[in-house]
Amino acid sequence: MPDISFSEHNSAQLVAQRLDKHAEGALQTFMVPFIEHLHKLIRETRPTHADWRRTVEFLTEVGHASDGRRQEWVLLSDLLGVTALIEEINTRRPKEATPNTVRGPFYRADAPRLAMDANISLDGAGPALTVTGHVRDLDGQPIADATIETWQANSEGFYENQQPDLQPDFNLRGVFTTDARGCFRYRTVRPGGYAVPADGPVGQMLGSLGFPLRRPAHLHFLIKAEGFETISTHVYDGGDPHLGQDALFGVKEELIGDFRPTGKGDALSLDFTFVMVRAKKGRGST
Numbered sequence: 001m002p003d004i005s006f007s008e009h010n011s012a013q014l015v016a017q018r019l020d021k022h023a024e025g026a027l028q029t030f031m032v033p034f035i036e037h038l039h040k041l042i043r044e045t046r047p048t049h050a051d052w053r054r055t056v057e058f059l060t061e062v063g064h065a066s067d068g069r070r071q072e073w074v075l076l077s078d079l080l081g082v083t084a085l086i087e088e089i090n091t092r093r094p095k096e097a098t099p100n101t102v103r104g105p106f107y108r109a110d111a112p113r114l115a116m117d118a119n120i121s122l123d124g125a126g127p128a129l130t131v132t133g134h135v136r137d138l139d140g141q142p143i144a145d146a147t148i149e150t151w152q153a154n155s156e157g158f159y160e161n162q163q164p165d166l167q168p169d170f171n172l173r174g175v176f177t178t179d180a181r182g183c184f185r186y187r188t189v190r191p192g193g194y195a196v197p198a199d200g201p202v203g204q205m206l207g208s209l210g211f212p213l214r215r216p217a218h219l220h221f222l223i224k225a226e227g228f229e230t231i232s233t234h235v236y237d238g239g240d241p242h243l244g245q246d247a248l249f250g251v252k253e254e255l256i257g258d259f260r261p262t263g264k265g266d267a268l269s270l271d272f273t274f275v276m277v278r279a280k281k282g283r284g285s286t
């Protein structure tokens, strides 16, 4: 007679056995280890009834705080490093190539296409920054006609879609194209660092446990070129004091930019090279 008495020692097997062995697909593949790890976690941490009730209440609050405009589940995944881990697993690149990082919630697909040297700061608020980018392949050859979408927070750390009444529509966003030398250049203002939302259950719970909720100042880039893997990444301000404590684990050494004073007032310049990898056969360039 098979062991049908549920116990601490066989709980994971008894539950996993209930899965339809003939069912196929990603969910089936995921569920067995999920059940095993969940039961192991419970056996090791031995929560009381009250502990488990509080856990369920927390997860319920996370669900209630999520809707079409706010995604508290994604924030939980981000702050626990799961989003960054999934990015790591899915975009392995040679060391010399520019790595991907999480895109974040403030991207807009409809930003205006602009000419070289355009100023994406529509209100001119903050220290001026000139960004010069170079897009290259792994052999150092320039990539012409690459499309560069950029978006960033203002110098106070707010994106335009967070402050629709305070900032002009499409402030600090633009789409550029590299020239024959693989270069693009635009004017903007120095971005400010910002904090992820701390007013929901995730920010409150993890914040109370000492998790950093700040993001060091950065620029976002989405770079596409025919025949190459799309780059979705950040360039961080190397002078930001929170560089080692990014709430979303996006900082990598190769993504730290040198925001240099130009000597003209508080104006700065950034020169940065992005290195693209050829798309593998069967994988689209976008």
Ligand SMILES: [Fe+2]
Binding pocket: 104, 106, 153, 218, 220
């Ligand atoms: Fe951001």
